[in-house]
Amino acid sequence: MQMIAAGLMSGTSLDGIDAALLATDGDKDVRVLAHASHQFAQHEQDIHRQAVQAALNGDINSEVIAECGRIQALLSAPLVQQLAAISGKPIDVVGFHGQTLLHEPEQAFTLQVGDAALLSQLVNSQVVHDFRSADMNAGGQGAPLVPIYHQALLSKQEGPQLVVNIGGVANLSLVDGERLVGFDTGPGNGLMDQLMMHHGRGAFDKDGAVAASGQVRMDIVTSFLDHAYFDLPPPKSLDRYDFDLGLIRGLSLEDAMATLCAMTAYAVADGLRHLDVQPNACIIAGGGRHNPTLMGMIRDLMPCRVKAADELGWSVDGLEAEAFAYLAVRFLRKLPATFPATTGCVYPVVAGELVG
Secondary structure, three states: OOEEEEEEEEOOOOOEEEEEEEEEOOOOOEEEEEEEEEEOOHHHHHHHHHHHHHHHOOOOOOHHHHHHHHHHHHHHHHHHHHHHHHHOOOOOEEEEEEEEEEEEHHHOEEEEEOOHHHHHHHHOOEEEEOOOHHHHHOOOOOOOOOHHHHHHHOOOOOOOEEEEEEOOEEEEEEEEOOEEEEEEEEEOOHHHHHHHHHOOOOOOOHHHHHHHOOOOOHHHHHHHHOOHHHHOOOOOOOOOOOOOOHHHOOOOHHHHHHHHHHHHHHHHHHHHHHOOOOOOEEEEEOHHHHOHHHHHHHHHHOOOEEEEHHHHOOOOOOHHHHHHHHHHHHHHOOOOOEOOOOOOOOOOEOOOEEEO
């Protein structure tokens, strides 16, 4: 039975909230109805950054973290209402990821904030949230969560397909029929965005122009790939702040950006050595798809055809929001969202908590 589900995702880039509306049975039947988004105003982004810093400092009960969760709900509610107005359909359930402030899978700890009870009241709908805790309680990494949605989107494709989502962190899903593998490959846009903001050059490298004007320091890329994380077998996951800018200190902005861009691309390509099949195609989604320099580097490194998600008619920026709409329906149908080969959980896990 199909349900109408809204999904909300606020990524580690801390730039805003993406929303999507699906008609789906939580299995292979998926129809995307609408998208919406909210870009954070400066004061909203400041609160999110302060909340992240509080979490990194261990102050998880701070007032700014509670305020961040409240703001997530207040900003998400109009998006849900906008989606309902666009589609003209009543919404059965909302999948609300909230904002990840800290992710420490080795400590079996993850922190996402978003006042689900407040959101449920504001939109008059049941809300599924806290998608990661059940997986971690079952021995999993709590991430990545989207591979099962990628599998639904690719259910009619033949042969192994790779989906790489490049947000603050980059993750991949290998879909090979009913077989599913997922893990974080390494940094995504996070370090590049951080460096641009540090230099007062904006929130990101528009069109990859700064990276394109620099020279890649391959000695630094090689040192980066010596990090122990890349040798770990999947499933595995990262926090946005597990890597820092230390390796590129002393470089010009242009060379540093080119090198960070290459680090992301090489980490994606390096992830293939952990797969036992070579994919027929690699589909790129997330903010990284908007960076032509990064896309070009990935194309040069991958042994298969690289396609942008929009070439398949998918939403580049709304894909993860769609996934949380889909996961909310799976929760209501008691279908698992995570699996031993995607997060390391000891058994397939029905992920989420329901309010409203």
